[in-house]
Amino acid sequence: MDREQVLAYRIAAQGLHRTESDAAKLAVFDLGVQSTQRDTALVALAARCTDIDESFVDDPRFVLAWTHRGAPHFHRTGDLAAVTRALIPLDETDAMARMQWQRKQVEAAGMSATDGLFTAARAIRDVVGEPMTKGAVSTAVTKMIPAGLSYWCRGCHATHILEQVMRLAAIHGGVRLEAGVNPATLAPIEGRGRMRTKPDPAAATAVVSAYLRLHGPARPAEAAGFVGTTTNLAKAMWPDELAEISVDGRKLSLPSADLALLENPPEPDVVRLLPPWDPFLQSRDRAVLVPDKARQKEVWKIIGNPGALLADGEIAGVWRTKGSGRKRLDFTITVFDALPAPARRAAEAEAERVAKVRGFADVRVSWA
Structure with a gap:
């Protein structure tokens, strides 16, 4: 098979x-929909649902929390317990890998990454009994944790808990994010039970299975990138009942149940304006989505990603917006x-929808 069929x-x-x-029935919620920037999740749903409006953030069927890689994601409320179990590191190597850019600080803290994670989680659980701003939680939690898990912030002239530790620990402390609230506000998860610290390999494997269904065919390295762990640990989470696929000479895996759709997918004759961090853009094999390296740099920026224009099966460009009040x-x-002109007209219709x-x-659309 080739990349066009994969896309x-x-x-x-x-x-x-x-x-x-019905947004709750969308398959992308099997992994969650990232909400890093204002309205990104809402626009991602508008690209997929026949009927969606701004009331989504207040829908009790969904909950916002720091989950995969410490990034904020909307999940189905009923799925959150399983997601939390999946985020328990399988071992110390897994725990340290999930610390990502703050691994060196955690290594220097004088305790294991696993102990640091759950020490912070217990403190967050004790502090957050009602909605509190992120800053207030950070201030209170920093006083309760070992000094090695905090750092001096020059901008604030204050000591804070390490950002990634806080993000990874919050869900284990039974804490979510308040959707649509600025500044970032944390609140206890309704009906939160006791904190779990024992790894759940089956739950971790379920996340990898969902990744393969939505972003496959793929390899362990790509699943590891989404989870935020090592390739070897992704192999330990690797599900059974997979089909092996050859795509442009690469051996990849896909759940056997999804093979028929891969073999005969519908024509990708859609035009959509995908927001930054849209699920479609979360595939870790970026060269499959956008083969040209220069264009990859236009889609995935270090800071300030644009949205992506999807047209007839390809990422055909990028887009940005600027609001004039609320008019x-x-x-x-x-x-x-x-x-082509029909694709331009379709993109302009999508702009009106967004x-x-x-x-x-x-709405006003300018082309470049």
Whole structure:
């Protein structure tokens, strides 16, 4: 098989043909929908649901929490307990890998990453009994944890708990994020039970299975990138009942149950404006999504990702917006290659859809 067939499969598997009216039934919630920037999750759902509006953030069927890689994700409320179990590190190597950019600080803390994670989780659980701003939680928790798990912040002129430790620990402390609230506010998860510290390999494997369903066919290294662990540990989480696929000479895996869709996916004849951190853009094999390295740098920035224009099975460009109060939303769409007129009209219709769900009455589209 080739990459075009893989992309057609992912477009279908992730619901981008927009045939579902109920957001809770979208397959992308099997992993969660990242919400790193204002309205990104809402726009991701607008690309997939026939009917969605801004009330999504207040829907009790969904909950926002720091989960995969410490990033904020919306999950189905009923799935959150399983997600929490999946986030318990399998061993110390796993715990340290999940610390990502703050591994060196955790290594210097004088305790294991596992102990540091759950020490912070217990402190967060004790502190957050009602909604509190992130800053207030950080201040209170920092006083309760070993000094090695905190750092001096020059900007604030204060000592804070390590950011990644706080993000990874919060869910284990039974704490979520308040959706649609600024500044970031933490609150206790309704009905939170006792804190679990024992690894749950089956729950971890379920996350990898979901990754393969939505972003496959793939290798352990790509699943590891999404989870935030090592390739060897992703292999330990590797599910059974997989089909081996050859894609452009690479041996990849896909759940056997999804093989029929890969073999005969619907035509990827859709045009969508995907927000930054959209599930489709979360595949760790970026060269499959965007083969050209220069274009990859346009889609995935170090700071300030744009949205991506999906047209007829390919990432065809990027887009950004600028709001004029709450009246008009201005779009600038930059295409990589000439775009046919029907695709341009479809993109402009998608811009109107995005503006509507974000609460803007008017829209203006500029092409570059």
